[in-house]
Structure formats: structure tokens, C-alpha cells
Amino acid sequence: MTANSSQFYQYKALYKPNQLIYGQGQTVIITGWTVKGAIAKHLHPQDYAVIGQLYSPSRGINLLIRNLLFNPHIRYLVVLNATREDKNAGAGTCLLDFFRNGFEEGLSDNKQRCWVIRSIIRGYIDFEVERSALEKLRSSVECQEAKSITEAVNLVKFYGQKQKLEPWGLPLEYPMSTVAPTILPGQRYGHRIEGKTIAETWVKIIHRIKTTGTIRPTGYDGQWQELIDLMAIVTDEPPDFYFPEPNYLPINRDFLQEYISQILDDLPKQEGVKYTYGQRLRSWFGSDQIQQVIDKLLADLNSARAVMSLWDVTHDANDSPPCLNHIWVRIVDNELSLTATFRSNDMFSAWPANAMGLRALQQHIWHEICKHSTHQLKIGPLIIISQSAHIYDDCWENAENVIQSHYSKICASRDYADPAGSFVITVQDGNIIVEHMTPGSGEVVNCYSGKSATQLYREIAANSPGLQVEHAIYLGSELQKAEIALGMNKEFIYEQDKRLKI
């Protein structure tokens, strides 16, 4: 059935309303990582209903489908699957598969009943949405893939010239259940997390933000859970990168290659891509900052001036400023570390790729310095300071799954070495004696003596405030056992790390 051709439709988004470009037509345009403005500038608003970016099949499609059900005047869907980034996320393919292949009942990662899209990419729709409504949507909306911006624009214009169609039904809205996370109290500013690999560190980061982060509005739609100034230290990422098996990271080796090039190489400007870090580092300011850092360190290994800056004070006040702003490379104790600062960091979806890309940059600088000198440098830690370290609300469920599946295993595989040293506790001649020793060669650097566990732990804590948490708790329990032995006048029943011999 056709409608009055002069009629303008108003798209009403139930979800993510502020992230869309609105028109008055009957075609929804979906891009992946290609910015929506790159399409909008080639079209009249009468040609399309709305343009939006779909980043993730598991989180985004559900909201998009709910929005489509609420806007039955939408009769055409154009999915832009143009760049490698669009394809990597897989969201476009999964959406196309919803229309091509349909869906079936299944379980989400969280073992909730849901509709699973018949696709090699995992995509879900909430079970609250009626099957019949989804089938009606599939049969009422014509869906096409476009492999380039030009193809997308032509398709949208083609649909725009067609006779207007009547809405396929009345707007449909379904309830959505939300789970409010339980948040533990914690530090407000400044957090330190260390791990051997990027994968391990990421799980710890996700855990810390999910358990102690504050829920705040994102500045877009919805909320995020956030910690301010989170410093992640990755000590031993292997040269060829560690990907867990099965891979629970939101990045794989294929995409990593592409992403490394975005950081290391000066790419020509590409329509729809805002900027790349490579451009900023290699040419944006008229100089190759990566090479400058290499040259500076080759000239003076001890330099603390090896800085790369990505923030452009003349451009970045308003439109899409870079999230990565500052990189500093430093050689100490014959190892080369790299510290990067992000003003804003999506810790669930973006951090692993950001970290791997920066590690590749660190490897490159290290390699070049070794190649052009006789220095026997080691590669040191990668340190990332994320000023707003956040997890978006639509990733909370997936974040919980990562914690459930991996966090306790990672905690269990820790080693007990504390860089703050170790403590040997004995009970002798009516006193508890605590010797503080260096971690490596075990030289005694301090000695405490007293009768009260409380008094001793206070002194130790004041002198060594950087003790690892588990180590500090352990010392407390050992000191208490020593005090019990002392109180019973049976010094011999205390032996460190053993049960009291009573």
C-alpha cells in the first residue's frame, strides 16, 4: 500500500536518541565505524529517516531492532559494510543475517533465554520482544548491504524516489529489564593495576571498574561506570602478543594488524574516518614524532624529553578530539618503558586494542634504538593512564561474564613477589621481631621489635605504604599469631607460615 507522497515521517528513537542524524524519509542507514556524517553530507534529509552507527552485534542490534519496531514507517534499511573496521565488529553482517536468515530461540552469554540471530556472528535480541513482531519486521523492511559510501548513497536515493509506503503496523514497544550493579566503596581518584599480559591486565581492569566504579551519565545517551585516573602496567607482553585460547578479548590477530598500522603509519585521509593516531604522530604537526623520539633517545639514552603529543590546541576544542593525548618513552635500568595517557578510554571495547597498538609502537621504538646503536636494551613495561576509565552500560552484562569466567583464575595464578620486599617474623626473648628484607638478595633493610601486633603493623604500614594488599593482610595475620604465642609464654609454638603448635 502506498502513502501520500508529500508526507514526512518523524523517527522516534526509544534508545540512543542523541547519537543519530535525523531525516524524514523511510530508510534507516546503518554504518559501522564509518562516521555517520560521511553519509549525511551526500543526502537530503527527506531521503532517509535516520543515520546511526552500529558498533556491536551483541549490544547494539537489540536496541536497533527495538527502535525499528517503534517506527513502523521504516520500510528500507541500508547497511554500510565498507571499511575493515565496519567488518571487524561484525555488527552489520549480523544485522543483515537477521533479515536474510532470521533467528531462533537460544541462550545469551549470561544463559538468559533470548532470540539468537542465525549468523556466524553472535547477536541477540531480548526474549521480551515477540517473535511475531520480529517476523513482521523482517517481512516488512527491505534490507540491503552497501560496500561503499557511494553505493549506500545511491541505494538511499533510489529508495527515496520510490512511492511512499504506509507504515507496516502500529508502533510496538516491549519492556526491558535492567540490572543495577552492586558497587563496593573504593578510592575515588588514582588506581593502579598490574598484570603480565594485556589480556590478564584487562580482566583485572574490568573487575576493578565493575566493582568500584561510579555510575555516571556518559555525555551521550545512557550511563557508564567510571574510575578516574586508572594506571595499568603491563610487565611482560610477549613480542607476538598473547591471545587467550579461546580468545575472550574484543580483538583478534587480524584486526590487530590493521590497528597497528593506524598507530604506526601515516595513512592518507580516508572519507568517514575521523583521524588516525598514526597521522597525528607522523605528520599532523609537520614532523614525524615517532622518529624524533627515536633520534632523541639515540642521542641521549637518559633523556626524559622523549614526548609525543596528539592533542591539537588549534583544532581539538570541539569536533572528535583524540582520546590518546600524550606518549612518553623513558629508558631506566636499561629497559625501555612507554607511558601513554588517554583523556577518555572505553575500557571494555577499546582498551585491549589501544594497549596492543601502543605495545607495537613501543616495540618499534625499542627495535630502532637497538638497531642503530650498540645498546643492549630490554623492552620494559607498557603503562597506560586512562583518565576517564569507563565501561558503557550496554557492556555491563558482557563485563560481568568476563569477570565470572576469568577473574578468579587470574588471581589464583599470581606470584607472591612483592617489590616492597618481604618480612621475616620470629618470637624471641619476650618480643616479636620483624625483619624487612629486599625482594631479590634478601638484605635486611629494617627491623621492628615489639609485643603488640597492632603496634607493629601500624609501624610497618607507615613505613611501607606501598605493600601489596594480600601481603599486608597476610602480615597482619602472622603478627596476630606471634602475639598469641607471646601471650601464652610459649614462644616456640610460633613459626612463620605454620599453624600455631597447640
Ligand SMILES: O=c1ccn([C@H]2C[C@H](O)[C@@H](COP(=O)(O)O)O2)c(=O)[nH]1
Ligand atoms: O582510541 C580510542 C578512541 C576512543 N575511545 C573511546 C573513549 C570514549 O568512550 C569514546 C570517545 O568519546 P569522546 O570523549 O571523544 O566523545 O571512545 C577509546 O577508548 N579509545
